[in-house]
Amino acid sequence: MAGREQGREKPPIFQANVPVFLGSAALIFAAIAFAASAPSFAASVFADIQSFIVREFGWFYVAAVATFLIFAVGVALSSMGRIRLGPDDSEPDFSTRSWFAMLFSAGMGIGIMFYGVAEPVLHFASPPDGEGGTVEAARNAMQLSFFHWGLHAWAIYAVMGLALAYFSFRQGLPLSPRSALYPLIGERIHGWPGHLVDIFAVLGTMFGVATSLGLGVMQVNAGLNYLLGIPIGIDIQVALVAGIALLATISVASGLNRGIRRLSELNLTLAVLLIVFVFAAGPTVFLLQAAMQNTGAYLSDIVGRTFTLYAYRPNDWIGGWTLFYWGWWISWSPFVGMFIARISRGRTIREFVIGVLLVPSGFTFLWFTGFGNTALSMELSGAASMVAAVEADVAVALFQFLEHLPLATVTMTMATVLIITFFVTSSDSGSLVIDIITAGGNIEPRVWQRVFWALTQGLVAAILLLAGGLAALQTGAIAGGFPLAAIMLLICYGLFTALRQETARQRALQDTMPVALGGGHPPVPWRQRLSALLLQPTRERAIAFMRATVAPALEDVATEIRGRGMETELTVADSKVSLTVGHGGEDEFRYDVSLRGVVLPAFAMSMLEGEREGPERTWRAEVSLRDGGQGYDILGYTKDQIIADLLGQYERHLHILHMQRTG
Numbered sequence: 001m002a003g004r005e006q007g008r009e010k011p012p013i014f015q016a017n018v019p020v021f022l023g024s025a026a027l028i029f030a031a032i033a034f035a036a037s038a039p040s041f042a043a044s045v046f047a048d049i050q051s052f053i054v055r056e057f058g059w060f061y062v063a064a065v066a067t068f069l070i071f072a073v074g075v076a077l078s079s080m081g082r083i084r085l086g087p088d089d090s091e092p093d094f095s096t097r098s099w100f101a102m103l104f105s106a107g108m109g110i111g112i113m114f115y116g117v118a119e120p121v122l123h124f125a126s127p128p129d130g131e132g133g134t135v136e137a138a139r140n141a142m143q144l145s146f147f148h149w150g151l152h153a154w155a156i157y158a159v160m161g162l163a164l165a166y167f168s169f170r171q172g173l174p175l176s177p178r179s180a181l182y183p184l185i186g187e188r189i190h191g192w193p194g195h196l197v198d199i200f201a202v203l204g205t206m207f208g209v210a211t212s213l214g215l216g217v218m219q220v221n222a223g224l225n226y227l228l229g230i231p232i233g234i235d236i237q238v239a240l241v242a243g244i245a246l247l248a249t250i251s252v253a254s255g256l257n258r259g260i261r262r263l264s265e266l267n268l269t270l271a272v273l274l275i276v277f278v279f280a281a282g283p284t285v286f287l288l289q290a291a292m293q294n295t296g297a298y299l300s301d302i303v304g305r306t307f308t309l310y311a312y313r314p315n316d317w318i319g320g321w322t323l324f325y326w327g328w329w330i331s332w333s334p335f336v337g338m339f340i341a342r343i344s345r346g347r348t349i350r351e352f353v354i355g356v357l358l359v360p361s362g363f364t365f366l367w368f369t370g371f372g373n374t375a376l377s378m379e380l381s382g383a384a385s386m387v388a389a390v391e392a393d394v395a396v397a398l399f400q401f402l403e404h405l406p407l408a409t410v411t412m413t414m415a416t417v418l419i420i421t422f423f424v425t426s427s428d429s430g431s432l433v434i435d436i437i438t439a440g441g442n443i444e445p446r447v448w449q450r451v452f453w454a455l456t457q458g459l460v461a462a463i464l465l466l467a468g469g470l471a472a473l474q475t476g477a478i479a480g481g482f483p484l485a486a487i488m489l490l491i492c493y494g495l496f497t498a499l500r501q502e503t504a505r506q507r508a509l510q511d512t513m514p515v516a517l518g519g520g521h522p523p524v525p526w527r528q529r530l531s532a533l534l535l536q537p538t539r540e541r542a543i544a545f546m547r548a549t550v551a552p553a554l555e556d557v558a559t560e561i562r563g564r565g566m567e568t569e570l571t572v573a574d575s576k577v578s579l580t581v582g583h584g585g586e587d588e589f590r591y592d593v594s595l596r597g598v599v600l601p602a603f604a605m606s607m608l609e610g611e612r613e614g615p616e617r618t619w620r621a622e623v624s625l626r627d628g629g630q631g632y633d634i635l636g637y638t639k640d641q642i643i644a645d646l647l648g649q650y651e652r653h654l655h656i657l658h659m660q661r662t663g
Contacts, residue, residue, distance in 0.1 A: 016449065017440035019195045024202035024438060028456060035463045053327075053482055054319030058309060061326045064485040066306050069155035071492050072162070072353050080499040081350030085162075085341075086169040087628025092346040100359050101268040102343050109267055109422035110216040111328075112149065112367050113415065118397045119145050120372030121379065121390045128310065128317040133387075138376045139297065142290070145368045146298040147305045148322065150361045153329045158356040159488060160337025162349065163495045169345045170627075171498070174441020177201040177334055180491040183498045186585065197487055198437050201334035204484045205437075206460055208331030209430035213461035216423040217241050218395040223416035226399045227409070238462045244420060245458025248427030249451050267425060270418045271363075274411065275370050281405045282374040291369040298365075330481030333488065338433045349499075375401050427457050505656045531636060542595050542619035543574045545635055550593045550621065553642040554579045579646070589653045591646050592624040593634065625649060 035042040075081065084090060092099070123141035125132050130140065163180035173179035178194035185193055217240045224230040224240075279287050310318055344352050378384040378401075389400040402411045431454035436442065439449065537545070551572045558570045558579055567582035574595075581589040597617050621635035623645070630649075634642055 015439050015442055015446050017438060020198045020202065021438040023195065023199045027203060028206055028460065032460060032463050036466065039466050050319065054323050057482065058318060058323050061323050061485060062307060062309055064489060065152050065156060065326050067489065067492065068159045069152055072155045072158045072357065075499065076350045076353035079503055081348065083349050083499065083502055085165040085347055085349065085352060086345045087624070089629030089631070090346040094343055098265060099343055101265045103340055103356060103360050110212045110419065110426055112364055113398065113419050113422060114215045114219050114395065116367055116371035116398065117375045117401045118390045118394045120368065121375050121386050121397070124376055125387045125391065128315060129313065138380065141376065142294045142368065142372060143297050143301060145372055146294055146365055148325045149364045149368065150298060151357055153325070154357050154361055156329045156333050157336045157340060158353050159492060160333040161340040161344065161356065162352060163491045164338050165341035165344050165352070166495065166498065168341065168441065175338065175341065176437050176441040181494050183494040184490060200483050200487060202434050202437055204331040204481060205335040205430055205434055206457060208328060209335055209426055209457055210460040210464055211328060212426050213241065213423060213457065214465050216419055217244065217461065219398065220416060220419050220423065222393065222395040223399055223412060223419065226412055227416065234465060237465055241458050241462045244423050245427060245455060248424045248431065249454040267418065267421050270414060274414055274418065275367055277411060278370040278374060282370065283377050286377060287369055287373055290373045291366060294369055295365060327481035330484050330488065333484060334437065335430045335433045338436060339429050371401065378404060427454055430457060504659060528636065536618040537635060539619050542621060542635060545621060546574060546577060546593070546595065549639050550577045550642060553639045554646065557643060557646055583657065586657055587626065589650055590626045591649055593621050594624060596620050596622050
């Protein structure tokens with residue numbers, strides 16, 4: 001018997017999985033030292049790495065990303081989509097509005113600010129095939145932009161986030177990428193195989209986020225140059241990295257609810273105001289028409305573009321664009337995946353996948369339509385030479401675009417603030433995720449560790465800028481994503497295996513005999529059931545029931561099972577009594593009885609026993625199993641009836657294990 005609950009001890013100063021923390025830090029600082037000591041040589045090495053991966057493994061990136069999209073949609077549409085990311089009775093931790101805001105800010109906020117104008121214009125001027133500068137080139141440019149920033153990108157995030165949320169919140173494993181491989185390697189996730197997976201995840205996250213930070217600071221520099229005349233240069237950009245990294249450090253130190261959530265909601269508000277302004281100040285009717293046509297063209301050609309590698313007409317375009325994006329999104333997947341897993345507890349798989357795929361993609365499509373189509377309209381009509389502006393400096397393109405619209409100073413100021421806040425939310429979210437991984441899945445690690453990783457991210461971004469600017473950033477993203485792509489394919493297989501077992505278990509539950517609610521062994525007499533239904537006890541009465549009836553019942557069962565040589569664990573407290581039975585490598589059985597205060601029904605206001613604790617509260621003793629609350633109350637049962645209910649649930653569990661062995 002484990003005894004009664006005890007008060008929490010003060011956590012240690014250093015909370016980490018030491019091999020992952022030290023291994024990740026050592027590799028990251030080794031890369032920093034290499035790039036800082038010989039920037040020219042490092043730039044050459046980075047270019048060779050990118051060229052090799054694109055030439056030899058471009059097909060692998062394309063196949064992997066296609067698999068992720070098919071997998072995510074298939075799981076959501078199947079019966080697996082009804083499974084909840086947490087116990088069956090759990091509810092979402094955040095409102096839908098806050099959830100959407102954090103999804104958007106963490107995923108690709110800096111990227112759409114940097115490429116919202118530039119990418120469509122560059123595809124228009126230099127398409128992968130066909131003649132540039134034509135109306136047809138403009139249509140294809142928007143399709144390519146949608147393709148790079150749409151469902152494929154968010155499917156990568158959805159796969160990683162879904163695996164992390166399921167294995168952590170549903171199966172009770174650490175919130176760490178290693179947990180997603182549990183169906184494949186079992187307990188070895190806690191050894192060196194798991195350590196290596198987490199180290200790769202930290203490296204991919206670090207270099208993926210550093211890529212975004214590098215892009216963001218280049219654009220902040222351009223905005224400050226337009227607004228305040230601050231010169232554009234690498235020294236200014238490094239100083240900006242340092243300053244904004246400090247802001248991110250303050251945000252990440254304040255935690256998820258206060259810092260990251262509030263900044264994410266600010267980001268979404270500013271982004272909505274900016275896109276509404278562009279639609280209103282630009283060619284409104286044309287933009288509304290283009291939004292519909294762009295989306296239709298994207299969906300109609302999605303299969304062909306997904307598998308296009310230009311095998312019959314090889315060119316360098318795919319390496320600088322599509323494969324760069326796939327590597328960037330994959331390298332971001334542990335970061336964004338863990339972040340959206342952390343904020344998605346309590347949602348169903350179907351709700352999770354639909355939300356993650358459609359909502360951010362929809363907003364991104366509107367963003368590219370507003371900024372990209374307006375820029376192309378300016379170019380085609382001769383109102384502005386956007387091609388020349390973008391080719392001169394991609395980072396400046398957004399501000400030159402806003403100069404041609406009303407209220408330019410106001411909108412450029414708003415855009416600069418938005419880039420900075422996106423910068424901060426990307427950095428603090430990434431720091432939090434890396435800290436969780438290196439802390440072994442602890443979702444509330446020490447603040448100083450978050451600060452360490454936030455400052456390290458700023459240092460990596462600064463060094464990559466010094467070692468080759470945008471080219472080095474692109475190489476960091478592509479190289480960081482390569483090993484993660486292979487790991488993610490294994491994660492898909494492991495997640496599918498676990499979800500298939502879960503659905504089989506649910507089907508087996510439906511095939512077994514009902515228990516409780518009058519169907520126990522023996523059944524509860526009807527007068528006793530009626531009395532229990534109408535009983536509205538105080539907390540004192542409920543606690544007395546837990547002490548005098550529930551605890552002795554579960555203790556008798558635990559003693560009997562132990563006497564048969566099986567492992568059991570019994571935990572007793574005033575508000576919860578829990579019995580766990582181990583089955584070796586198979587799923588354990590857990591039977592919990594927990595007190596829960598509920599609103600007193602109106603019909604029972606005059607029936608409450610004793611003095612009420614509050615105007616409308618009574619108490620229930622609810623049964624929970626490994627999958628969550630079962631929705632029924634046993635307060636008022638006798639000791640024998642509680643044992644009968646427990647054994648009925650245990651019989652179900654053994655039947656499920658049998659079905660899994662034979663299925």
